[in-house]
Amino acid sequence: MPSGVYRLLMSIKKNWIIIFVVFLLLGLFSYHQYSAIPTKYVRTGARTVNLYTWNGDLWGEGIVTEDNPLWPKGERVSLPIYPMSISKEAEVGFSFNVSGNRVNLTFSRELRVLYYISYDKKRIVTETYSLSKNVSSGRGFEERLIVNISDISQRIKDLSSYLRLPRQESGIEVVGVVTYSGTVDGKNVAGNQTFKGSIELPFEGFYTILGDSQNRTITTTETHKTEVYTHSRKRVFYLLGLVLSGAVALTALGVGLGFRPDEGTLNRLELEAEASKFSKWISRGKLEDFTPVAKVRMSSLSDLVNAAIDMNARAIHDEEKGVYFVVHEGVFYYFKVGGEDRKKDEPSLQKDSGKP
Structure with missing residues (x-):
């Protein structure tokens, strides 16, 4: 250790x-x-979510009213332009649908066909030709009207001949209006929307139908809770x-x-660490009996090793006797391992007939 x-x-x-x-x-x-x-804690916030989407269409088709080699009589046809010689009547329709969760709505609507005569873009005469009103519940509806285009065209001609306005304009409008209320996903909702189409008379004896299509998504704000770590x-x-x-x-x-500590163990460990540090200047050997000229007891191993280096000698470690020593010119320099008193620290050196 x-x-x-x-x-x-x-x-x-x-x-x-x-x-x-x-x-x-x-x-x-x-x-x-x-x-x-x-x-963690719960954070409350608001977010915008889609509640429902509505879409509506105003459309029209020509009805084949006269015998011809192209379409059977009574058939509905969709053409870019309709000749009155074959199709004197048209069917206009108004549909409106709502998509969402748990839709429960009441729809009040009307589908109106009117004609007008205007002067300088200001209407002089406006007449309703046909009108349909209904109320229903659910997710949507579809409303239809049959219009005699030939008859409306003749009425416009008669009014124009009677009024004789300069720079006059005339036309046929198809208007669909819906008002709804109820609940979607348990939330109260209400709204209204207007759709406008027209029946044009571009040439004598011909007409075209222009519809209207709209859609919209209605959103709502919801409070939501989020766990945040x-x-x-x-x-x-x-x-x-x-x-x-x-x-x-x-x-x-x-x-x-x-733990049971003692100073002797600590001294031994410190000495081992010090000896390891000076290992290249220390050799192992055995202390023989001889009579030194003098004995010098060093206070620490480092002092002994430094003295050996100064004397250009090596320190010797006698493991059996637990002593480090240097002999130089008959003087015995030593350091004794352990903490005994001075008398016990001194190694036993006996005389012999030999030289040191």
Whole structure:
């Protein structure tokens, strides 16, 4: 075990009760904060969603009223232009539909065909030729009218001949109006819409039908709740504090109850670390008996090694006797391992007949 670690354990042993209590309280505080911080909260917001979509059409078709080689009599045909010699009547229709969840609406509508004469873009005469009114419930409706184009054309001619207005204009309009109310997806809704088409008389004896098509999506605002996770960094911080505090407290408890330090072991570990640092200047050997001129006891191994380096010699380690020494010019320099008193520290050197 490194001497630094051993010394640290000795310090912990000396103050282990204080360390244990402090880090136990710190761990309890971290646990309380970790538990008290909410992991998520509910955020309320508003968003726009589609409630329903309506679409409406105003359209028309010619009715074959006269015998001809192209279409059977009574058939509805859709042409870019209709000759009155074959089709004196037309059928106009008005449809309106609502798509959405749980649609329950009441529709009040009218389909009107009118003709007019105007002067300088201001109408002088406006007459309703045909009108249909109805009320129904559900998701939509379809309304139809049959119009005698030849008859309307003749009425316009008669009025024009009677009025004799300069720069006069005339025309036929098809107007569909709907008003609805009720619920869609449990929400109260209401609205109205107007559709305008026309029947044109571009040439004598011919007519065209122009329709109208519209659609729209109606939106609504909904309140929604979203769970949002938060404070994740704070929770991680207190969790780490809890783990580290617990580890330190348990370590202090273990060292306090189980560690039995002594100075001798610490000195030995420090000496081993120091010897490892000076290993390239130390050799292993055995101390033989001889009579030195003088003996010098060094206070530390580093002092002995530094002296050996200055004397251009090597320090010798006698593991059996636990002594490091240098012999130079008959002087015995040594450092004894251990903390005994001075008399015991001195190695036993006996005289012999040989030279040192």
